[in-house]
Amino acid sequence: MANDLSTPLTGRKQRTRRGLARPHVPIGRLLFGAIALIGIGVILRLVLVEDPHGGRPSVEAGIATTYTGNSVAEAAASGPVTITAGPLHSSADPEPSPVSAPRDSAETSAEEADFVLADLSEETSNGAIPRISGTGQTPFATYRHPFDIAGVTGPRVAIIVTGLGINEQGSLDAIAQLPDLMTLAFAPYGKALERTVAAARGGGHEVMLEIPLEPFDYPQNDPGPHTLLTGEPPRQNLEKLFWLMARFGGYTGLINNMGARFTASAADFSPVMEELGARGLGYIDDGSSNRSVSQQLAEANKVPFARAGMVIDTNPARASILSALASLEAQALDGGSAIGIVSALPISVQAISEWAAGLDAKGIALVPASALMK
Numbered sequence: 001m002a003n004d005l006s007t008p009l010t011g012r013k014q015r016t017r018r019g020l021a022r023p024h025v026p027i028g029r030l031l032f033g034a035i036a037l038i039g040i041g042v043i044l045r046l047v048l049v050e051d052p053h054g055g056r057p058s059v060e061a062g063i064a065t066t067y068t069g070n071s072v073a074e075a076a077a078s079g080p081v082t083i084t085a086g087p088l089h090s091s092a093d094p095e096p097s098p099v100s101a102p103r104d105s106a107e108t109s110a111e112e113a114d115f116v117l118a119d120l121s122e123e124t125s126n127g128a129i130p131r132i133s134g135t136g137q138t139p140f141a142t143y144r145h146p147f148d149i150a151g152v153t154g155p156r157v158a159i160i161v162t163g164l165g166i167n168e169q170g171s172l173d174a175i176a177q178l179p180d181l182m183t184l185a186f187a188p189y190g191k192a193l194e195r196t197v198a199a200a201r202g203g204g205h206e207v208m209l210e211i212p213l214e215p216f217d218y219p220q221n222d223p224g225p226h227t228l229l230t231g232e233p234p235r236q237n238l239e240k241l242f243w244l245m246a247r248f249g250g251y252t253g254l255i256n257n258m259g260a261r262f263t264a265s266a267a268d269f270s271p272v273m274e275e276l277g278a279r280g281l282g283y284i285d286d287g288s289s290n291r292s293v294s295q296q297l298a299e300a301n302k303v304p305f306a307r308a309g310m311v312i313d314t315n316p317a318r319a320s321i322l323s324a325l326a327s328l329e330a331q332a333l334d335g336g337s338a339i340g341i342v343s344a345l346p347i348s349v350q351a352i353s354e355w356a357a358g359l360d361a362k363g364i365a366l367v368p369a370s371a372l373m374k
Helices: 002-006 009-020 027-048 071-076 139-143 168-177 193-202 234-245 266-279 294-300 318-335 346-356
Strands: 121-124 127-130 156-164 183-186 207-213 253-258 282-285 305-307 337-343
Touching: 127 234, 156 168, 156 207, 156 253, 156 318, 156 346, 168 193, 168 346, 183 193, 193 207, 207 234, 234 266, 266 282, 266 294, 282 294, 294 305, 318 337, 318 346, 337 346
Parallel strands: 156 183, 156 337, 183 207, 207 253, 253 282, 282 305
Antiparallel strands: 121 127
């Protein structure tokens, strides 16, 4: 031991290397080789084995259903499917037939959907708008209800239902319920105006276009986009008017939505009324403003005109509506005729429909609004 303790460190290191050194194992190389083998195995499995589920447990179950939701999927069950850029069809049904359903008064075919005569239309950048034909035929005379007013000797009452077209289903329900002698006015903002207007025309109704005009408290009270405003250049208001007039066709004339300020301004309203006269359209004033100059402007431009006597459902309650209708009857008995305005609220539609059924017994005739326009 003394020798070991007295032996220099260098000597001990040499002895360890010579006689007692442990064998050297290349651990890093072995690990790298193992990882490489695992990677090669995974790659070979992906290439050689077709298993889209990656070895996950799976089970097959039969599914049966009576629901028919996809004709292409159904066709795929019996044969190959061809999908084109157009409507979907399959080789099992190369010429699919259009879907048909039972029709009621609110349903219209493609042929019935277009009631607009080409001779009475003018194409603009906004779409087709009404015009007088080359033979002098006017939209008012053509699209009005073919009612023979000469055959009526007693008092006459007309009802204009406004606000239609915005709610498609509500409009279709109202159209189906209302007597065909009632005039229907459509707002220019509905997404399905062609369908709802066609349903009204197909049901025998004459239709009108509602146009938004500036009220005194505008813009706090806003009738809607493209409102005609006082103080704007006539050309700008006419461009708005043409956009509104192009929303749908087949109407006899226009009726204002609000507009107490606009209808009181002859300078702003006159170009609009001149345009209506030049295009053969009528105009009805809803009677909401005593300052309106619509009657004077209509007479000056030979525009068929009438002014409503009252709004029936200012208070949309059944008792109030029936009371207003009684007042309308009194107006007709006193002056020979009267025009009432009512919104397309369900309660209003039901009330005026039931009321109209009893008019004959009172000796009062229900007539379309155009029959009372001079």
